[in-house]
Amino acid sequence: NYLQQVIDIAQQLGLNSSNYIFDPTMVRGLDYYTGPIFETYVKKPQIGSVTGGGRYNNLIADLGGPQISAVGTTLGLDRIVDTIIDQQLLTNKLEHGSIKVLIANFGLPSQPQCLNLATILRQKNINTLVYPYPDKLTKQIKLALSKSIPYLVILGPDEIKNNNYTLKNLNNRQQQSLDLDQLIYQLQSPKNS
Known part of the structure; x- marks a missing residue:
């Protein structure tokens, strides 16, 4: 039955x-x-x-x-x-500047990995936004700057091939290539708050 x-x-x-x-x-x-x-x-x-x-x-x-x-x-x-x-389920409203990192969206094939990374970062209490659709990197950076998001994570074909992430500090324009643990450490570091 x-x-x-x-x-x-x-x-x-x-x-x-x-x-x-x-x-x-x-x-x-x-x-x-x-x-x-x-x-x-x-x-x-x-x-x-x-x-x-x-x-x-x-x-x-x-x-x-x-x-x-x-x-x-x-x-x-x-x-x-x-x-x-x-039910007041959104008591922690995201205010302007409270998002720590924007994950760039380049579409397939990296999009599933971007969504997975967002889940991992959110589980680590790192406020994360994924750019809503594939677009030019300059437009994605412009959105991050307009929302006062200090960091951009790039996960493109090169990063997937090398199993790393590019973390770009949008305040000083420096960027570095990191593995997942290093990325989480950098984003959780008090000096990067």
Whole structure:
């Protein structure tokens, strides 16, 4: 039974059974769903579902693609933002000048490594911003300067090949090639605060 498999997996993941409800009367308004559907709610504020989706085995083929089974979801960004505000989940607002480092974005193939680096730096409590799309380095530096971001990390093809990072100090224009541990040390150093 498919439903029992879902319940078993939820239990194996350690999900508390009080956090999910199986409702056989739930209906979503789209007819391409072919299996289980779901909606996600928050307890406060009571604003309706914040996500919803389900299983659709024929949709890709119906749109001219191959016969592939899939599961999809949507996010209600307005409702998620309302929840964040209501729950005061962003108590540490980033103020002008509070971002320590901008990671330059050159697109593929380095983009996944840039996002991974951002996660690592954030886990080390280093306020990090990834430039939102691939662009010329001069434009990325201009953004960093306009936001008073003191450091730029470059992770381009040369850096990937050499397994290092280029850290550019935007205040004195000096740059250095560092491995990950050195990069973290430099960014956490009190003299670089």
